[in-house]
Every structure is written in structure tokens, then in C-alpha cells.
Amino acid sequence: MRRQYQIIGEQIGQQIDRDGYTPGDRLPTEREYAERFDVSRTVVREAFIMLELAGRVEVRKGSGTYVSASSGNARPASSTAITMPAPAEDIGPFELLKARQVLESAVASAAAELVTPADIRALSALLAEERQALESSTGGQELTNAADQADRAFHLLIARASQNTLLEDAVDRLWEQRDRSRMWRRLHGRIMDFSYRRSWLSDHDRILACLKKRDSVGAHDAMWDHIEHVMHTLFTHSDTDDPSFDGYLFTRGIERSPS
Structure with missing residues (x-):
């Protein structure tokens, strides 16, 4: 299945070739491409990551996206043949986060009804581990492996x-997909200040509080809002357009799916 970001990425690559762009030329902004192709800016962001991994463009944070100096050498024989480096079917980071948002919100709701005291103790211990790992980082300028592992756990x-092994396996597969994703690593690699992770920890506290109360609706909404927060944070921190375009984010405000 060809993903939307792949289609848009191929179209941008074709325009680079057709319109005579040369290495070092600045491309239109994500916002302009989003309006031109009638897609969200996250799809364009994912398309740029694909083209960056293919050697066609260079993303400069705070400046924009430019035709890569190696683009001429990386250009395929057919401009429609732009493909992702292995794994060929990489999933865009924002598409992956949306899938997690839908699934994990429902899972949190189900967990609130069946969570055990042992689960609560284990979750509390993980939050303490995550908090300690974040406090040991240098002013939020580095993300320790311990913090990331505690987050996933x-x-x-x-x-x-x-208490549903199929749901557990589905969540685990999404996280494994994230860990395998070159697009995720490229997006995350542009972020230098991880101090925002402390606010994500507050989200985790809210989720745990709902689980302790066996509040299935609250747990659903807390998880939904948390992953929405993650999407907004990653989009803002990795923005490659001019600052004047930063206000247009992935969604207009916090969304919730039907509870």
C-alpha cells in the first residue's frame, strides 16, 4: 500500500526535477505544499523526511528545506521511482502516533476496569524511575535511555x-514499529532540547490517577490528550519552516474520539 506521504514526496521530487531546482535552492514551505496538495502539514513533514533519507533534500531547522547538494547524484532514473530506503514500507511518524492514539486510548479505558493493585504499584514504580532519569539529565538537553525505556514500559x-493479550501485542507492535522506523529517528534526531518530557511525565501522572480510580472514561481521555500532546510537541520542536508559520499545528486544539 502506497502511503500518502510517499505519494506527496514523489510529487515534490517530480517538481524539483521539472521546475529546474538546483542544489542549494530553497523549496516552498510545508504550509505552502500542504495548501497546494490539500493535505495536512504532517503529511508534508513526512514527505520531506522521506526525501531527506533518499538524499533529495536537506532540512535546516528554523530555515526551511533545500535541494540537497547530492540531489543530482541521488536522483533516480525515473522521478516517479523515489522510494524509501529499507525498510521500504516505513510508516510516517505522525501516522504512527495517530494509530497509537486511537488504540492506546481504548486500551487505557479497558485497563481502568481491570487494573490490579500489583499493576498500580508497577506503574507507580515506572513513573518514579522515569522522573529520576529525567532529573539526572543535563538541563533537559539530553534524553537518557532509562527515561525512554521507562516511558515505553x-x-x-x-x-x-x-488483561487482553491481543491488545497488548498490538500496542507492543506499534512501539516496535517506532523503534525500527528510520523516519522516526530522523524526526527525533532534530530535537535537541528534551525538557518537554517533564510535561509528558505529568500526563502519565494523570493517566495513572484515572487508573487508580478505575475511571475508564477519564483514562481514555487522559491517554488521548497525552498522545495529542506528543504530536503537538514533536511537530513544534521539529518545525523546519519560518517562525511565522509555527501556529499551524497537526490539529486545531485537543481532539477527542468518541468515548
């Missing part, structure tokens, strides 16, 4: 608390 333990 927190989400997977909530899935386990649902």
Missing part, C-alpha cells in the same frame, strides 16, 4: 493491565 504495562 509504562505504556506497555497499561496494555498488559487490560
